[in-house]
Amino acid sequence: MRARSIHARSPAVPLARAFPCLPRERSSAASPSRALGASTRARRIARASSCRADPFARGVPSGSRIFGHSDDLRRTPRSRDGVEDVRSMARTAARVLASPTPSPRRARAPRGATRAAMSSPTSYVPRGPIERARVAVTGANRGIGLELCKALLARENVVEAGCRRASDALRALERSSDGRLIVSEGVDVGDDAAIDAWARAMTTRGRRLDVVVNNAGVVGTNGYDAWDLETTTAEEMMHVFKINCVGPTLVVRALLRHGLIGADANAPSLVGNVTSKVGSVEDNGSGRGYSYRASKSALNIVTKSMSIDLASRGVHFALLHPGWVKTDMTESRGLIDAEESARGLIRVLQGEFGDCERFWFDYKGDKIPW
Numbered sequence: 001m002r003a004r005s006i007h008a009r010s011p012a013v014p015l016a017r018a019f020p021c022l023p024r025e026r027s028s029a030a031s032p033s034r035a036l037g038a039s040t041r042a043r044r045i046a047r048a049s050s051c052r053a054d055p056f057a058r059g060v061p062s063g064s065r066i067f068g069h070s071d072d073l074r075r076t077p078r079s080r081d082g083v084e085d086v087r088s089m090a091r092t093a094a095r096v097l098a099s100p101t102p103s104p105r106r107a108r109a110p111r112g113a114t115r116a117a118m119s120s121p122t123s124y125v126p127r128g129p130i131e132r133a134r135v136a137v138t139g140a141n142r143g144i145g146l147e148l149c150k151a152l153l154a155r156e157n158v159v160e161a162g163c164r165r166a167s168d169a170l171r172a173l174e175r176s177s178d179g180r181l182i183v184s185e186g187v188d189v190g191d192d193a194a195i196d197a198w199a200r201a202m203t204t205r206g207r208r209l210d211v212v213v214n215n216a217g218v219v220g221t222n223g224y225d226a227w228d229l230e231t232t233t234a235e236e237m238m239h240v241f242k243i244n245c246v247g248p249t250l251v252v253r254a255l256l257r258h259g260l261i262g263a264d265a266n267a268p269s270l271v272g273n274v275t276s277k278v279g280s281v282e283d284n285g286s287g288r289g290y291s292y293r294a295s296k297s298a299l300n301i302v303t304k305s306m307s308i309d310l311a312s313r314g315v316h317f318a319l320l321h322p323g324w325v326k327t328d329m330t331e332s333r334g335l336i337d338a339e340e341s342a343r344g345l346i347r348v349l350q351g352e353f354g355d356c357e358r359f360w361f362d363y364k365g366d367k368i369p370w
């Protein structure tokens with residue numbers, strides 16, 4: 001097993017450089033927050049305002065915002081010293097956050113559902129704090145997925161945890177969650193019908209999802225057994241591709257169809273796809289890992305296409321690399337534990353290291369080349 005070498009650090013490449021067809025990336029001076037040199041609070045408000053000013057929220061077709069094709073700046077009020085910009089953006093943020101939200105179309109409380117589980121927060125802004133939001137996580141029963149659930153619950157979120165079979169740890173978390181963790185079993189991301197059933201069930205508990213983390217994944221049909229070219233088979237490649245790439249794609253499609261994300265959700269959502277640095281073409285300095293590398297590279301390009309196609313429908317995307325994490329997948333080898341990884345991934349989704357919609361970050365904010 002040579003997992004260590006595939007997690008070596010490497011230089012960052014902005015997505016726009018990796019994809020020259022994209023419009024040019026923004027300079028840091030052009031960033032509304034950095035150019036202003038404002039306080040953290042003002043930056044948060046500015047960011048919230050610039051996201052909330054998204055034409056999607058107003059039913060106007062959007063330009064694009066995701067992965068380096070943003071038109072935010074053209075809409076952002078500016079002045080020479082930036083002071084007016086912050087005030088103006090803060091006013092916009094306050095206005096938008098105070099505006100009435102459309103009434104839920106399909107939310108109906110199932111018997112026994114708690115108020116917490118039914119809550120449908122409307123103040124979530126992609127790249128803003130993930131607090132008191134409604135979040136769905138796949139592969140929630142162990143490893144990074146389980147720790148994501150714990151960390152999200154600690155931030156007062158309502159968490160929809162999808163898994164094939166709940167672990168004792170997940171059930172214990174559910175019992176202590178005061179109804180904010182909803183566990184759904186049978187959510188096999190390799191099964192279109194199972195994904196659809198999960199999405200349908202979620203519509204009965206809440207109007208929409210703020211954040212979705214496509215975390216479920218496999219390294220192989222039997223761990224690292226087929227890591228080499230000689231041991232790689234068609235079946236191995238197809239299975240890993242199906243779970244790691246097709247699965248997240250079908251999850252997003254199902255959530256869209258059921259109006260949990262996208263235009264029908266009436267507010268923007270953020271989808272974080274848990275990929276791996278192993279899927280970075282530029283970072284690959286050690287070969288091997290054919291099925292896994294290919295599946296994660298494929299997930300990256302799928303994520304990029306979805307980010308373009310769904311920009312006008314208010315669905316934002318981020319690619320996430322958890323680091324080399326001590327879980328079952330890595331046979332407990334790694335540099336960090338799942339708790340640290342999950343905390344870092346949430347920070348990435350909150351935009352704490354920079355624009356997660358334009359750059360691919362690992363759990364500690366290091367940019368990863370494509």
Ligand SMILES: NC(=O)c1ccc[n+]([C@@H]2O[C@H](COP(=O)([O-])OP(=O)(O)OC[C@H]3O[C@@H](n4cnc5c(N)ncnc54)[C@H](OP(=O)(O)O)[C@@H]3O)[C@@H](O)[C@H]2O)c1
Nearest residue numbers: 139142143144164188189215216217276324325327328329
């Ligand atoms: N650990 C690392 O160093 C590392 C590095 C880079 C990226 N990642 C990525 O991080 C994610 C989580 O990995 P992990 O380290 O937490 O691995 P893990 O401990 O092996 O957990 C994998 C999770 O995915 C679920 N899963 C597997 N196949 C599934 C399927 N067909 N349908 C639904 N769920 C399925 C598992 O559920 P079951 O219990 O039902 O199998 C489990 O919950 C994966 O996408 C992985 O590729 C991990």
